[in-house]
Amino acid sequence: MNERKIIGVVSGKGGVGKTSVTASLATLAQEDSMMKVMVLDCDVDAPNLAIILPPDNESKISKQDTYTTLKATFLENLCNNCKQCFDDHFCEFNALEWDSKNSIPKIDFLKCEGCGACKVxxxxxxxEINAVKSGEIISYKSEMGFPLIYGKTQLGSTTSGKLVSDAKEFVKNLEEYEECNLIFIDGPPGIGCPVIATLSNLDYVITICEPTPSGLHDLLRVIEVINQFNLPYGVLINKSDLQSPFQKPFSKHMSKANYEILGKIPYDLSIPKAMSFAKPVVQYEPNSEASIAIKEIYKNLKGKLWDES
Ligand code: SF4
Ligand code: SF4
Known part of the structure; x- marks a missing residue:
């Protein structure tokens, strides 16, 4: 198990258990003497893995700013107050307003996309167009003992995909990177730019869904993206025994599509309880049905990663 494996946990739909599953799998890997684990939260618009995996009391927390978003800056000393920028509607994003009192344009920072039209x-x-702070990459040693790294987008930033790529590069410079053999990446929901950045250079993808109409719809969309990268993946069905009229069509689709099912987690209140205490469920209630299922999933994952490679 010397070869390092990088696992992405994604879902087409938000709120299906990505973060809970990532935290629990990382906790199990940490208890596994064969593993040196590292966790990366790439859900940069809403990173919350750090809530479940807080820093160790002794840990130093390091922060690095990223500057990948472009925004316009107005240089008042050069302006001749002609108002052309406003009257001729230079800005397609409506980011230029007119300050009548001072006869100068005003830039709405949140609306500005940094397209450069006003400059031209x-x-x-x-x-002029300048790079502004687009986010932060934060890293520390978690209470569990492994390093946790996460990206956090700045309000108004338009480059969350780039922040994901930067966070993935950032971990390569950490001391622990060389000796770690298992990296979990908690990806963002959906199929957009940050998901695409998460998927690049992975060894395996866990895609999580629930047996609901929207769960299946979004699963199909994310699988389409994963297939573009030609990555091996397994489907994890959360709340697999949910009593719903959609269970039958869902099961029918799953067996017809012949996806590799990495595991199923039954509906179990130990998960929301663990979440309300901000703990991985395998730590909060190790013998619950959900924890037993996640342990089985961890075993399957190890098999996929090493026994079959
Ligand atoms: S910033 Fe607007 S008002 Fe000022 S010179 Fe340029 S076009 Fe004219
Ligand atoms: S850079 Fe583009 S989006 Fe920003 S103010 Fe200028 S024209 Fe508008």
Missing amino acids: LCPMHAF
Whole structure:
């Protein structure tokens, strides 16, 4: 098990248990003497793995700012107050307002996409485009003993995919990286840019869904993206025994599609209880039905990663 494996945990739909599962799998890996584990939260628009896996009391918390978002800056000293930028509607994103009192344009920071049109069109070159802070990458040793790294997008940033890529690069410079053989990445929900950045260079993808119409719909979308990367993946069905009229069509689809099922977690109140105490369920209630299922999933995952490679 010398070869390092990087596992992404994704879902087309949010709120299906990605973070709970990632925290529990990482906790089990930490208890496994064969593993040196590292965890990365790439759900950069809503990172919350750190709530379940807080820093160890002694741990130093390091922060690194990222600057990948472009925004316009107005250079008042160059402006001749011609108002052309406003009257001729230079900005397709409606980020330029007119300050009548001072006869100058005002930039709405949140609306600005950094496209550069104002810079090109202003006859006095009174705009420039600059990189501004787009987020942070935070890292520490978690209470569980393994390093936790997460990206956090700055309000108004348009480059969360780039922040994911930066966070993935960041871990390679950590001391623990060389000796670690298992990295879990908690990915963002959906199929957009940050998901695509999460999926690059993975060894295996766990895709989580619930047996509901929207669960299946979004699973199919995320599988389409995973297939573009030609990555091996397994489906994890959360709340697998949910009493719902959709169970039959869902099961029919799953058996017809012939997906590799990595495991199933039954509906079990120990999961929301563990969440309310901000603990991985395998630590909070190790003998619950959900924890037993996750342990089986961990065993299956190890088999997929090493026995079959
Ligand atoms: S920013 Fe440029 S276009 Fe706008 S008022 Fe000033 S000089 Fe005119
Ligand atoms: S950079 Fe583009 S989006 Fe931003 S203010 Fe200028 S024209 Fe508008």
